[in-house]
Amino acid sequence: MARRHPGAVTVSACVGRYGWNAADVAGRVPGNEVRELVDACCDAVVAALARSRRPS
Known part of the structure; x- marks a missing residue:
């Protein structure tokens, strides 16, 4: 999505390693x-x- 909207969608600096x-x-x-x-x-x-904590 960042490629479709350069400047409007960016990787977050503090948590970018998680996508x-x-x-x-x-x-x-x-x-x-x-x-x-x-x-x-x-x-x-x-x-x-x-898995035990995921909603069903």
């Missing part, structure tokens, strides 16, 4: 793509949880 991004959501990135980023973030967090 987290910073996105300018003030209209530079379409809403559907912001939702994609949020969904991917949530999926990554859930995947990192122990």
Whole structure:
């Protein structure tokens, strides 16, 4: 996504090694793509949880 929106989506400096991004959501990135980023973030967090702690 950073390639599609240079300057609007960037790798976060403090947690970039985990693949987290910073996105300018003030209209530079379409809403559907912001939702994609949020969904991917949530999926990554859930995947990192122990199976016993994951939502069913």
